[in-house]
Amino acid sequence: MQWEDKIKSRWKIWVTIFSLSCFVLGGFLVYQKAFAQDTLYWGRSGSKVRAVQQRLKDWGYYRGPVDGYYSGQTASAVRKFQARNGLQVDGVVGPKTFQALGLYTPPKKTTYTTASRGFVSNRDSVNLLARVIMGEAADEPYTGKVAVGAVMLNRMRNSQFPNTLAGVVYQPLAFESVANGQYNRPLDPEAIRAAQDALSGYDPTGGALFFWNPSKPVSRWIWTRKITSQIGRHVFAH
Amino acid sequence: MKKWGLPALVGVLILAAVGFWGFKEYRDKIMLETYMNNRYQMSFYNLISRVQSMEVLLAKTLAVSGQPDDTLIFSEIWLQAEGARENLTQLPLTSNVVARTAKFLTQAGDFARVKARDINNGETVSEEDYRTLNTLYRQAEQLNRELHTMEAKVADGRLSVSELARAGREELRKGRATTAAADFQGIDRDMQGFPTLIYDGPFSDHLDRAQPAGLGDQPTSADEARNILRQFVDIKGDADYRAQVTNRIREKIPGYQVELLSQRGGEGRISGSVSDKGGHVVWYLDSRTVGAPRLTVEQAVARAKQFLDSRGYKNMANIYHQIQNGVAVFNFAPEEKGVLLYPDQVKVNVALDNGQVVGFDARGYLMAHKQRDIPTPKITASRAREKVNQRMQVTSTRLVIIPTDSGRENFSYEITGQINGETFLVYINATTGKTDQVLKLIETPNGTLTM
Numbered sequence: 001m002q003w004e005d006k007i008k009s010r011w012k013i014w015v016t017i018f019s020l021s022c023f024v025l026g027g028f029l030v031y032q033k034a035f036a037q038d039t040l041y042w043g044r045s046g047s048k049v050r051a052v053q054q055r056l057k058d059w060g061y062y063r064g065p066v067d068g069y070y071s072g073q074t075a076s077a078v079r080k081f082q083a084r085n086g087l088q089v090d091g092v093v094g095p096k097t098f099q100a101l102g103l104y105t106p107p108k109k110t111t112y113t114t115a116s117r118g119f120v121s122n123r124d125s126v127n128l129l130a131r132v133i134m135g136e137a138a139d140e141p142y143t144g145k146v147a148v149g150a151v152m153l154n155r156m157r158n159s160q161f162p163n164t165l166a167g168v169v170y171q172p173l174a175f176e177s178v179a180n181g182q183y184n185r186p187l188d189p190e191a192i193r194a195a196q197d198a199l200s201g202y203d204p205t206g207g208a209l210f211f212w213n214p215s216k217p218v219s220r221w222i223w224t225r226k227i228t229s230q231i232g233r234h235v236f237a238h
Numbered sequence: 239m240k241k242w243g244l245p246a247l248v249g250v251l252i253l254a255a256v257g258f259w260g261f262k263e264y265r266d267k268i269m270l271e272t273y274m275n276n277r278y279q280m281s282f283y284n285l286i287s288r289v290q291s292m293e294v295l296l297a298k299t300l301a302v303s304g305q306p307d308d309t310l311i312f313s314e315i316w317l318q319a320e321g322a323r324e325n326l327t328q329l330p331l332t333s334n335v336v337a338r339t340a341k342f343l344t345q346a347g348d349f350a351r352v353k354a355r356d357i358n359n360g361e362t363v364s365e366e367d368y369r370t371l372n373t374l375y376r377q378a379e380q381l382n383r384e385l386h387t388m389e390a391k392v393a394d395g396r397l398s399v400s401e402l403a404r405a406g407r408e409e410l411r412k413g414r415a416t417t418a419a420a421d422f423q424g425i426d427r428d429m430q431g432f433p434t435l436i437y438d439g440p441f442s443d444h445l446d447r448a449q450p451a452g453l454g455d456q457p458t459s460a461d462e463a464r465n466i467l468r469q470f471v472d473i474k475g476d477a478d479y480r481a482q483v484t485n486r487i488r489e490k491i492p493g494y495q496v497e498l499l500s501q502r503g504g505e506g507r508i509s510g511s512v513s514d515k516g517g518h519v520v521w522y523l524d525s526r527t528v529g530a531p532r533l534t535v536e537q538a539v540a541r542a543k544q545f546l547d548s549r550g551y552k553n554m555a556n557i558y559h560q561i562q563n564g565v566a567v568f569n570f571a572p573e574e575k576g577v578l579l580y581p582d583q584v585k586v587n588v589a590l591d592n593g594q595v596v597g598f599d600a601r602g603y604l605m606a607h608k609q610r611d612i613p614t615p616k617i618t619a620s621r622a623r624e625k626v627n628q629r630m631q632v633t634s635t636r637l638v639i640i641p642t643d644s645g646r647e648n649f650s651y652e653i654t655g656q657i658n659g660e661t662f663l664v665y666i667n668a669t670t671g672k673t674d675q676v677l678k679l680i681e682t683p684n685g686t687l688t689m
Contacts, residue, residue, distance in 0.1 A: 011242070012241075012242045012245065016245055019245060019248055019249040019252050141507070141509070141525070142506075142507075142509070142523065142525030143509040143523060143525070146523065159340065159341040159344035159345060159348075159441045160333065160336075160337040160338070160340045160341045160344075161327065161333065161340065162323070162324060162327040162328075163320065163323065163324075163344075167324060167327060167328075171327050171328070171333070172328065172329065172330040172331070172403070172406065173330055173331065173332050173333075173406040173407070173409075174332075174333060179407070189527075189563070190525075192563070193562075193563055193565075196562045196563065197523065197587075197597065200560065200562075200567050200585065201585060201599060201601075201602075202521060202523060202585075202597065202599055203521075203601065204495075204509070204511070204521070204523075205489070206487060206489025206490055206491060206511075206601075207489055207490060208489075219332065219334070219409060221334050222334075226488070227488070228487060228488050228489045229485055229486075229487045229488070229489070229495060230485055231485075231495070231509075238489075
């Protein structure tokens with residue numbers, strides 16, 4: 001009898017643990033979806049929270065410390081602010097509350113420069129190249145970034161590769177960061193500058209078609225290529 | 239019993255929900271995978287049909303006599319070949335597996351394009367051209383046959399494109415070669431038998447062998463290279479840089495990779511390379527961030543010119559420029575006896591915040607610059623002007639040397655003019671009177687470019 005009881009209670013514990021974890025998992029998924037945007041709520045921290053706290057303090061809604069941590073005190077200040085400004089009172093700083101706080105930064109509009117007639121722009125190439133540079137060489141020195149951009153452009157002009165930039169970038173199995181989506185990270189100004197320098201013709205590699213990091217596993221055949229130079233952590237080869 | 243009846247019910251419900259969610263995810267994954275494989279299959283089947291078209295068209299070229307109306311056949315080979323290359327490079331195969339096949343497709347297409355142009359210019363198809371076309375035809379036939387063998391395997395289910403994709407990803411991750419792509423590898427090996435192809439186009443094999451013309455032979459030591467770059471770079475104020483050779487470079491212009499690291503006063507680092515022969519600075523780039531622009535473009539041009547003058551690049555004319563992120567990029571070409579030498583270009587980046595030259599590139603100049611015998615034009619400037627569209631209002635005419643895509647040089651008249659408010663540069667060959675090239679001038683607030 002005692003054994004049976006034990007088994008029963010164990011069963012109960014397992015079921016409880018299982019259902020709890022399911023709840024947590026499910027809740028987490030819903031939570032992620034709902035708050036995937038830049039929304040601030042209880043428990044969040046960072047520079048945006050600090051900005052909100054500063055603004056609320058300046059306007060007299062908040063008396064706590066400006067520490068970048070979204071505490072209960074912050075939430076109640078936000079609620080007060082929302083009630084006063086005719087917003088939905090939920091203690092969460094969403095786009096509308098951001099806007100009311102004057103902290104909303106509208107997405108940057110890109111202006112295209114057009115000639116008197118016709119439309120020609122290399123912005124598409126700069127963006128595409130900068131993204132691959134971000135994905136493949138974010139931690140490399142500046143020259144290493146230009147070099148990765150130059151390899152893309154050298155491939156485009158080579159008979160053994162696709163003849164468009166997009167063809168080169170999206171060639172299956174060509175670049176790891178494109179395959180795993182890492183190249184979609186936000187761009188930093190240095191990557192954009194490196195892309196522009198590469199597009200205007202700078203080539204620190206002298207015509208290289210391949211690059212790899214020697215400390216990572218790579219196909220054996222790649223070592224049969226003629227190495228031209230090493231920049232940062234990358235080896236460049238013909 | 240009753241005590242845990244409710245939790246069990248809740249648990250079962252949740253289990254069902256999670257199960258449903260998991261099933262949905264799985265179904266979505268299968269759908270996406272099927273979609274991907276269908277894309278790959280499409281590329282594969284398009285490749286086969288295009289290579290087949292190439293084979294037939296190449297066979298036809300052996301039957302024609304090379305009259306102007308035959309150019310259509312040659313142009314279509316180019317179209318099919320480029321399409322086939324695109325399909326091939328979209329298959330989930332690593333670049334070493336398809337390299338030679340891709341090269342064959344590119345060269346066959348490019349050769350056909352050049353022949354179409356030549357026939358249009360009134361040239362005949364020579365005996366040697368027919369031999370080359372025959373080789374290309376045999377090669378295309380072989381490729382077509384092998385692709386059809388492979389297609390049979392795919393249709394039987396003995397070879398699956400999705401298998402290739404999976405194996406390829408594996409290979410990338412672990413760095414181990416797999417045998418999944420063996421069929422393609424076999425094709426690529428057979429392509430090795432294809433002879434080098436020398437003709438008048440951009441993918442001709444002779445371009446791989448091009449050597450720099452403007453270096454000189456004086457060998458340079460690493461220590462000299464270090465000092466050459468330090469003295470060459472444009473440094474503002476009292477910044478002090480320590481120069482250091484970081485690597486040898488084994489490219490077309492072999493030399494030393496040199497880094498300048500700031501000791502005091504300077505921000506960031508300057509990297510560049512110095513050629514082994516002649517000790518020329520091939521290029522350098524300063525990685526510092528550039529502040530808000532304070533200089534006008536005119537001031538920047540003057541700075542760039544002064545920089546080039548003091549570094550031994552005399553008589554350089556600014557041909558076009560572009561402004562990006564507070565840096566003006568100027569392209570200069572030398573002028574000799576009133577003739578502008580477009581092949582010998584140098585690039586100078588001027589930071590618009592303080593006028594410092596933050597980038598320099600002389601690769602074009604060092605590859606092309608040589609003692610040139612500038613010929614006297616066979617046709618007059620007014621004859622050349624008659625060749626351009628009569629609706630174009632000509633604003634200027636000058637003699638220039640322009641590079642061709644096959645690595646040669648043409649002696650031409652550059653006729654600048656306007657049609658409908660847009661500016662064009664038309665190049666009329668000063669020897670033959672034929673149109674070598676037409677460029678459109680693109681003027682934006684951020685600079686002037688040609689395309």
